[in-house]
Amino acid sequence: MSETDELKIKISSISDDYSISWNHSLGTGVSGPVRQCTEISTGQKFAVKCIPDSAKARREVHIHWLCRSHPNIVDMKDVYCNKIKFPEEKEHKSRLLVVLELMEGGELFDQISKQRNFTEKKAAHYLLQICQAVFHCHTSNIAHRDLKPENLLLSDKTNDAVLKLSDFGFAKFDDGNLQTPYFTPYYVAPQVLEAHIQNRLIRKDPGAASNNKPCFYDKSCDMWSIGVILYIMLCGYPPFYSETPSNHLSSKMRKKILSGDYEFPEDDWRNISKSAKDIISRLLHIDPSQRMTIDELIIHPWLLNPSDKKLNSPVVLADKESLEDINLAHGGELMVMRLNSTKLCLKPISTANNPIIKKRQRRSSVEEPLGSEEPPLKSPSYLSKDS
Numbered sequence: 001m002s003e004t005d006e007l008k009i010k011i012s013s014i015s016d017d018y019s020i021s022w023n024h025s026l027g028t029g030v031s032g033p034v035r036q037c038t039e040i041s042t043g044q045k046f047a048v049k050c051i052p053d054s055a056k057a058r059r060e061v062h063i064h065w066l067c068r069s070h071p072n073i074v075d076m077k078d079v080y081c082n083k084i085k086f087p088e089e090k091e092h093k094s095r096l097l098v099v100l101e102l103m104e105g106g107e108l109f110d111q112i113s114k115q116r117n118f119t120e121k122k123a124a125h126y127l128l129q130i131c132q133a134v135f136h137c138h139t140s141n142i143a144h145r146d147l148k149p150e151n152l153l154l155s156d157k158t159n160d161a162v163l164k165l166s167d168f169g170f171a172k173f174d175d176g177n178l179q180t181p182y183f184t185p186y187y188v189a190p191q192v193l194e195a196h197i198q199n200r201l202i203r204k205d206p207g208a209a210s211n212n213k214p215c216f217y218d219k220s221c222d223m224w225s226i227g228v229i230l231y232i233m234l235c236g237y238p239p240f241y242s243e244t245p246s247n248h249l250s251s252k253m254r255k256k257i258l259s260g261d262y263e264f265p266e267d268d269w270r271n272i273s274k275s276a277k278d279i280i281s282r283l284l285h286i287d288p289s290q291r292m293t294i295d296e297l298i299i300h301p302w303l304l305n306p307s308d309k310k311l312n313s314p315v316v317l318a319d320k321e322s323l324e325d326i327n328l329a330h331g332g333e334l335m336v337m338r339l340n341s342t343k344l345c346l347k348p349i350s351t352a353n354n355p356i357i358k359k360r361q362r363r364s365s366v367e368e369p370l371g372s373e374e375p376p377l378k379s380p381s382y383l384s385k386d387s
């Protein structure tokens with residue numbers, strides 16, 4: 001991590017340097033679609049993430065910038081602050097345009113679902129790359145706090161593709177006492193949930209605060225998420241499974257997570273090596289102080305010497321609907337958290353400009369041109385003159 005290399009947010013127009021394909025969406029998150037762009041001087045292709053300018057957005061960009069120079073973290077090339085008006089908007093708004101390394105291989109689980117011969121060895125190869133990214137963050141005292149499949153991207157579509165971590169929207173310098181409950185169902189660590197429950201109690205009855213032990217969560221949340229991701233890579237479904245997928249955690253699932261109540265169903269786990277199960281049990285430990293750290297995980301024997309056992313997870317992950325339900329649940333929870341934290345009100349569904357709903361609509365209608373509700377092709381006209 002280079003501390004001398006300071007992030008400079010450019011205020012010149014991005015269209016001087018890049019041509020953005022506004023209708024070429026590479027993927028959609030809570031902050032909207034990530035598009036492809038081309039550097040005018042070199043013809044090189046990149047991804048561009050467009051986020052409303054705010055202190056939080058600047059923090060995201062700053063932390064990502066600090067972590068970027070690692071082979072398993074998506075590189076950041078440029079950041080612009082421009083005034084942009086989308087067609088449905090009345091006025092120009094300040095937005096950060098973050099130019100990122102283009103990850104042409106897409107999301108990890110999409111790629112796994114296409115692999116005919118997916119083995120423990122390949123799963124370990126991916127896990128090691130996740131570990132290297134997280135090790136880089138944790139040794140810099142940064143907790144990512146949003147480790148999930150959608151944020152694990154592959155450099156290209158070949159077998160040798162490099163896996164990289166992206167999206168530092170919830171990352172934070174970890175002082176060991178992070179009290180804001182940022183979480184996503186299925187990947188949420190027990191102490192994060194506890195913090196959330198405590199905060200809700202406190203909101204209902206401020207006097208109760210004094211009776212509650214201080215709630216905290218830290219880098220161990222990332223370790224919990226790695227445990228969930230490994231579990232899914234090996235069998236294709238999450239350890240904490242809700243029978244009725246929703247954007248919110250059911251109280252049943254919350255209880256399961258808090259008590260560490262998960263299993264290795266015999267039918268699916270019979271052929272999976274003991275050593276891999278050992279990692280999962282030590283990562284999904286409910287007590288964060290007992291949970292494996294990244295330093296311990298990175299030297300675990302399974303990672304160094306995995307077996308060649310074939311896995312059935314690609315078949316399970318190929319069920320797009322359940323994969324999408326898991327992904328939508330994450331996005332939905334993040335959205336709720338953002339709405340809570342900024343104290344905004346929910347709009348009626350008919351008028352809501354909800355990227356999660358848009359994402360589902362887009363996926364269910366293959367004929368619909370990508371980004372039809374996004375700005376049309378002539379993007380520079382949406383950049384204000386003073387951008």
Ligand SMILES: Nc1ncnc2c1ncn2[C@@H]1O[C@H](COP(=O)(O)OP(=O)(O)OP(=O)(O)O)[C@@H](O)[C@H]1O
Binds near residue numbers: 031047049151167
């Ligand atoms: N550099 C990139 N190259 C290719 N695709 C990308 C890149 N960055 C992001 N994407 C795609 O866009 C999607 C959304 O990106 P990202 O997670 O950064 O947005 P977000 O709005 O912060 O999302 P969320 O917080 O909901 O995860 C990713 O899941 C991925 O499919």
